[in-house]
Amino acid sequence: MPRRTERGSIRIDPRLIIGVVLIVGSTAGVYTLVSGLDDATEVYTATETFTPGALIREADLIVERVRFGSTEVRYLEPDALPDGGLLVTSTIRSGELVPLASVDDVDRAGLATVVVPSRGALPEGVDRGTVVDVWSARQLGRGESEPPTVLVPEAEVAAIIDSGGMVDGDQRSVELLVPRDRVAALLQALAAEDAIDLVPARPEAER
Incomplete structure (x- = not known):
């Protein structure tokens, strides 16, 4: 406790100062911890x-x-x-x-995901969320094919998958959200190795 010297002045006990510092430090630590918790999402x-x-x-x-x-x-x-x-x-x-x-x-629950390998570099602007038309040309053999037609209109790109160890770095696979009633036709075209291309769909105003 404070002690009075012979001249009447007060001499502060160092232990009192240390105690005050410890209390202030402890309070600041608790405040920092609580503030950190408040910042969590x-x-x-x-x-x-x-x-x-x-x-x-x-x-x-x-x-x-x-x-x-x-x-x-x-x-x-x-x-x-x-x-x-x-x-x-x-x-x-x-x-x-x-x-x-x-x-x-x-509201997309009526869709299924189908992975379509690209035949080359993807068209500019095709990324996740892009709406594309899936065009297919049926192979007839001997290098011939039927005229291309839209196999799946307005499919949405869910993801783009890098080719990994493939030699051609431009070749990637595209994960599409496809209406379930078009899945069978698309899988059949893939199994037959028909020529498949993805073309960005035109906005309604341009059709």
């Missing part, structure tokens, strides 16, 4: 592995708090999940955060 984690075409609902997910700092949140948040769920467009593995790029609106 609630996002969904998959409870199992989901493949393209699957439908995920709230019961299939758990909420985790993650700190992203100044980075833009690109994962599914609880308030972004509609009551009817979302359609999976690319594989989400068990325990992973659910990327926004891997899910889409449930």
Whole structure:
């Protein structure tokens, strides 16, 4: 405790100063911890592995708090999940955060995913979310083929897959969202090795 010297001045005990410093430091540490928790964002984690075409609902997910700092949140948040769920467009593995790029609106539940290998470089502007017409020319043999026709109109590009070890770096595969009633025809054309090309679909106003 403070002690009075012979001249009447007060001498502060160093232990008192140390105690005050410890209290201030402890308070600052608690404040920092609480502030850090407040900065965390609630996002969904998959409870199992989901493949393209699957439908995920709230019961299939758990909420985790993650700190992203100044980075833009690109994962599914609880308030972004509609009551009817979302359609999976690319594989989400068990325990992973659910990327926004891997899910889409449930009104696409009538679609199926089909991977189509490209015959060369993709047309400029074709990327995830691009709407394309799938053109096919049936092979007749001896290098001849029928005139090309639109096999699947307005298919949406779900993902573009790099060719990996293929020699031609321009050759990639495209994962398409295709109406289920057109899947059989597209798979048949692929099995027959018909010539298939993807052409960006024209907007309605230009048709």
